[in-house]
Amino acid sequence: MEHQLTLGVYRRLDNRPLGISDDSEMALELHNKRKDALLDVFENKEHLQVKDWGETKDTKPHEFTELVIGIVGTAVFNYAIVPGLKYLGEKLAEKLVDDAITNSVKWIIAKLRPKQKSKEILNFQITLPDGTSIYAYPIEGNSSITIHFKDGNIETIQYDSQNL
Structure with missing residues (x-):
C-alpha cells in the first residue's frame, strides 16, 4: 500500500521588509529559488514520488506551494542524522506511526533543512x-x-x- 504525505513549503519573503510587491521580479526569483531547491530534493527519486507539484513550477510567484508525495515501497533512506531527527523518530514511534512514513519524514527534513540554512526556502510542513x-x-x-x-x-x- 502506498502512503501519501503532503508537503507545504514557503518561499523566502525577503521582498516584504523592503516594501517590494509579491508580484515583483524579486518575489519571482525567490519563488524560483524554492522551485530549484524542491526539484533538487525530489525530482527523479525512486523512494518518494511527487504526485502533484502544486504551484511549485508556476511562472508566477507564490508564497506557498503544496506537494503531494507518494512513498514507494519500503526503501532504504540515506541521509545525515541531525539531533532533532532522532527525537522526532522516537516521538513518531510512540504514536505508532508507520516506519515507512517516519523514515520518509526524517529523510525529507534532513534534505530540506540545508535548503533552509542556505536561504532557498523558508518554513515547511509535512502532513501525515x-x-x-x-x-x-x-x-x-x-x-x-x-x-x-x-x-x-x-x-x-x-x-x-549549525550542526546541519
Missing part, C-alpha cells in the same frame, strides 16, 4: 496520512520542529541548526 502535522522553522542558531499529533498533543524539538 493520519492528520499529524510536522512544522520545521529556520531560526538563526537554533532550529525547531513542532509536531501536532492527531490526538491534539504538541511536541517541540529545538536543536542547534
Whole structure:
C-alpha cells in the first residue's frame, strides 16, 4: 500500500521588509529559488514520488506551494542524522506511526533543512496520512520542529541548526 504525505513549503519573503510587491521580479526569483531547491530534493527519486507539484513550477510567484508525495515501497533512506531527527523518530514511534512514513519524514527534513540554512526556502510542513502535522522553522542558531499529533498533543524539538 502506498502512503501519501503532503508537503507545504514557503518561499523566502525577503521582498516584504523592503516594501517590494509579491508580484515583483524579486518575489519571482525567490519563488524560483524554492522551485530549484524542491526539484533538487525530489525530482527523479525512486523512494518518494511527487504526485502533484502544486504551484511549485508556476511562472508566477507564490508564497506557498503544496506537494503531494507518494512513498514507494519500503526503501532504504540515506541521509545525515541531525539531533532533532532522532527525537522526532522516537516521538513518531510512540504514536505508532508507520516506519515507512517516519523514515520518509526524517529523510525529507534532513534534505530540506540545508535548503533552509542556505536561504532557498523558508518554513515547511509535512502532513501525515493520519492528520499529524510536522512544522520545521529556520531560526538563526537554533532550529525547531513542532509536531501536532492527531490526538491534539504538541511536541517541540529545538536543536542547534549549525550542526546541519
